[in-house]
Amino acid sequence: MTSAGVASVGRGGEFATVGRIRDAAITRFARDGFRVGLRTIAADAGVTAGLIVHHFGSKDGLRRACDEHVLAVVRGEKAKALTDGTGTTLLAQLAQVERYAPMVQYLLRSMQAGGELAATLVEHMISDAEAYLAAGEAAGVLRPSRDRAARTRYLAYQATGSMVLWFTLHGADATPEEFAALFRRYIDDLALPALELFTEGLLVDRSMLDEYLMYVPDPPPGDDAADAAR
Amino acid sequence: MTSAGVASVGRGGEFATVGRIRDAAITRFARDGFRVGLRTIAADAGVTAGLIVHHFGSKDGLRRACDEHVLAVVRGEKAKALTDGTGTTLLAQLAQVERYAPMVQYLLRSMQAGGELAATLVEHMISDAEAYLAAGEAAGVLRPSRDRAARTRYLAYQATGSMVLWFTLHGADATPEEFAALFRRYIDDLALPALELFTEGLLVDRSMLDEYLMYVPDPPPGDDAADAAR
């Protein structure tokens, strides 16, 4: 417990402690969920609960700092790794890098719990995915959709939600190393059915689609407001 | 508050109170999550916290009773409504019935939190979906898959996970009436992209699928154990 009491003299000065607390919090939040107590995180970081609120103001402040850091890292890595239309591969690639696995786990935990980070990230994924889908259509490798925005939301929600659900049911209480391996197998198991569906579809004939297009034409213009949460 | 104190004399005898507590708990759990206090649920049902644990043993016992009741209702309604391969429509239809909306909300909340009910229900959905997919293939309306089990899991996780994620981000703190309307629109927004994808696929040519089939043949037999969580 007292082993880390002399950390303030190390290189990096005061930053070392706050950074250590933040990283410990990310890992602990990722593994145990956001209900974990400040004292547990403090013990992980070798400090005291009081010090955490001294540096971050409150538990919510700590949470916000974790969110911002994870978001910054993900955005930074986005430039280095390509994304398919679903947004899955970026996280999958990140999860394989040992250092980033806790952040991916934190991110999934955050999407499981809801909140601002989750909403922000999903919206970013969607706008990214829309650009990729548009590029794919322009390049002639993707079939154009009758409503690209709707297709984008659909694909993003399906891919992301499936990932979060899998995490909730099978990957929630895994250590970072286990998590990386589990995540890898989750992605592998997805590949064949996804490629089949994307290449060949599911239905043999077009009757259901054509019926839908006949009876439910363009979005009804008389629809009320309340378009915010779409 | 005291208006319900005389409920025990009504017809139905002792059941009235336990049933009322259970229903209040389902609604309250659904809207506020499982962290809600026993006293809040007790106030909703017009009773005392102590009485809840007297009847259900503990908060966990109450939770279990809610799980069992919701599961029983869903199973009972399953016989009346057909399910597509995704398992979405059954819940969608149920959510439209005002009486069942809280249960659907409870169910999504449960899938958001994980736990036994969620896992059980997903597994049931998957085995149901597999039967429907097999029937669809046999009837010639669905293209056969190279790995029907994998496709089933993939479709079920995508549809269910998407639904849960949408609930987490946009439908978590809605009243049952709002929830029914929101859910309806969620389903409507899905229809076109889903039908497009199922009918026409997404990719223009088969090269990605064929490459995958060339380089990643049948599941490698030398893979380690750890097949439990699939």
Add this chain to the structure above:
DNA sequence: GCCCCGGTTGAACGAGTGTTTAATCTGGTG
């Protein structure tokens, strides 16, 4: 050498939680 200041601690506080317990009320039974 003193002094001050930020980092840090340990203990305490107050508000919540689930659960326990003793007492009260009530309705049916001999």
Add this chain to the structure above:
DNA sequence: CACCAGATTAAACACTCGTTCAACCGGGGC
């Protein structure tokens, strides 16, 4: 009527949580 069993309540208990507070320590500036 007496009595009992179950439903029900209000209060108390034990615990955890986030947060606050006073004190302490250790260097850098005057």
